[in-house]
Amino acid sequence: xxxxxxxxxxxxxxxxxxxxxxxxxxxxxxxxxxxxxxxxxxxxxxxxxxxxxxxxxxxxxxxxxxxxxxxxxxxxxxxxxxxxxxxxxxxxxxxxxxxxxxxxxxxxxxxxxxxxxxxxxxxxxxxxxxxxxxxxxxxxxxxxxxxxxxxxxxxxxxxxxxxxxxxxxxxxxxxxxxxxxxxxxxxxxxxxxxxxxxxxxxxxxx
Amino acid sequence: xxxxxxxxxxxxxxxxxxxxxxxxxxxxxxxxxxxxxxxxxxxxxxxxxxxxxxxxxxxxxxxxxxxxxxxxxxxxxxxxxxxxxxxxxxxxxxxxxxxxxxxxxxxxxxxxxxxxxxxxxxxxxxxxxxxxxxxxxxxxxxxxxxxxxxxxxxxxxxxxxxxxxxxxxxxxxxxxxxxxxxxxxxxxxxxxxxxxxxxxx
Numbered sequence: 001x002x003x004x005x006x007x008x009x010x011x012x013x014x015x016x017x018x019x020x021x022x023x024x025x026x027x028x029x030x031x032x033x034x035x036x037x038x039x040x041x042x043x044x045x046x047x048x049x050x051x052x053x054x055x056x057x058x059x060x061x062x063x064x065x066x067x068x069x070x071x072x073x074x075x076x077x078x079x080x081x082x083x084x085x086x087x088x089x090x091x092x093x094x095x096x097x098x099x100x101x102x103x104x105x106x107x108x109x110x111x112x113x114x115x116x117x118x119x120x121x122x123x124x125x126x127x128x129x130x131x132x133x134x135x136x137x138x139x140x141x142x143x144x145x146x147x148x149x150x151x152x153x154x155x156x157x158x159x160x161x162x163x164x165x166x167x168x169x170x171x172x173x174x175x176x177x178x179x180x181x182x183x184x185x186x187x188x189x190x191x192x193x194x195x196x197x198x199x200x201x202x203x204x205x206x
Numbered sequence: 207x208x209x210x211x212x213x214x215x216x217x218x219x220x221x222x223x224x225x226x227x228x229x230x231x232x233x234x235x236x237x238x239x240x241x242x243x244x245x246x247x248x249x250x251x252x253x254x255x256x257x258x259x260x261x262x263x264x265x266x267x268x269x270x271x272x273x274x275x276x277x278x279x280x281x282x283x284x285x286x287x288x289x290x291x292x293x294x295x296x297x298x299x300x301x302x303x304x305x306x307x308x309x310x311x312x313x314x315x316x317x318x319x320x321x322x323x324x325x326x327x328x329x330x331x332x333x334x335x336x337x338x339x340x341x342x343x344x345x346x347x348x349x350x351x352x353x354x355x356x357x358x359x360x361x362x363x364x365x366x367x368x369x370x371x372x373x374x375x376x377x378x379x380x381x382x383x384x385x386x387x388x389x390x391x392x393x394x395x396x397x398x399x400x401x402x403x404x405x406x407x
Contacts, residue, residue: 010382012212013234014356016363019211026215030226040233041392042385047237048338049357054250055240058330058396061254062232065261066225072262074223075269 009035013042213277220268228268232261235278239285246289256292260285330395337395341388349387352380 005025011017012025029035044057213234219227239260243253264284271280342350348370355361355369363381367374 006386007378007382010385011363011378014363014381015210015212016378017212019215022212022215023218026212026219026227026230027224029230030216030219030224036226036229036233037396038389039230041389041396043234043237044334044392045338045353045385045388046357047241048335049342049354052237052241054244055237056250056254056331057237057334059236059240059250059254061236061240061258061261062229065232065258065265066229068258068262069225069228069265072225072265074225075221075265076223 005035006038009039010042013039210273210276210278214273217268217271217273217277220265221271228265231277231281235281236261238278239281242282242285243289246293252292256289257285259292260288263288333395334392337391338388341391342384345384345387349380349384352377353384353388356381 005028008017008021008025009029012022012029017025029039040062047055047057213231216227216231220231236257239257240250240253243256243260244250247253247256260281264281267284271277342353345353351370352366355366356363361369363374363377366377366381370377
């Protein structure tokens with residue numbers, strides 16, 4: 001056996017080995033039966049030197065304990081503080097995103113309430129798909145579909161500057177990538193009004 | 207050197223699911239624990255049963271062990287409680303006595319304890335004891351002093367270095383060489399003559 005390793009084992013037995021080396025040797029000790037047997041004999045030497053009389057030096061206690069523990073599940077230590085924090089952290093972006101989405105929806109509704117007439121006028125003027133879809137509809141069902149459309153995907157015209165300001169103001173609650181893409185969208189659209197999807201309306205009408 | 211580093215490194219491994227590391231802790235402390243429990247119960251076989259129970263309780267409680275105290279201190283408390291509970295449940299009075307070899311009462315108690323052991327076990331224990339003692343007697347003076355100061359007096363390497371007026375590295379080397387010399391003979395007992403190597407652990 002490696003003399004340096006045995007010397008380390010002796011120092012570890014006396015709690016005189018640096019902690020880094022201890023970590024490595026503990027790993028080896030837990031797997032190497034020869035090393036474990038030597039470790040056990042070191043303990044026997046100590047017991048004899050201390051005159052631990054009445055104690056059976058050949059007692060198969062360790063073997064018995066090991067046999068009982070075979071049936072035990074391996075331990076899973078309570079997660080250290082850092083791991084617990086990591087566990088808490090995973091849902092925080094989701095919660096923040098949900099909160100931001102809720103506030104955004106409320107803001108959109110509030111903006112619509114502020115200028116309902118402007119919104120409907122602009123919608124009829126600016127949605128190129130909507131007229132074709134509306135023309136294909138049965139006129140009798142139009143009011144009903146419109147109310148459904150408002151429930152499912154409210155056609156919204158949101159002033160892009162206000163919405164962009166809102167996103168910037170609430171960026172701390174949303175994932176950075178999502179916030180960045182949303183802002184990029186505003187920038188690329190160059191101030192064009194945001195359109196609400198109407199495809200669902202047309203599909204359900206057909 | 208911070209105290210309990212080696213035990214703690216083994217404990218952390220057990221806490222991460224490495225049962226093998228717990229074997230090393232049991233091997234290291236089994237004799238101390240049995241000796242401790244024998245203050246409360248009469249015979250070694252019963253003391254071993256209680257020590258076994260204490261080790262298993264300790265294993266199950268290890269996830270809660272944070273390392274605020276030394277592992278042996280924590281294990282010691284578990285063993286004491288287990289022994290007291292065993293005594294109460296078996297309706298026996300605790301026996302407090304010193305197992306010092308010079309005490310007459312202790313010698314008397316030794317006699318009673320030995321009655322409960324098997325002759326084979328006694329032979330092997332005696333052979334182990336005489337082998338270790340003979341090996342220690344045969345050691346060069348500096349090695350013997352170093353190992354005795356460590357095992358019997360419980361001095362740290364630094365304290366031994368101061369006592370022996372030599373560097374700490376020399377102390378480490380002397381203790382290791384002493385153990386190697388003793389181990390060569392001890393291995394023969396466990397692996398050779400009596401063929402009961404597996405009984406060590």
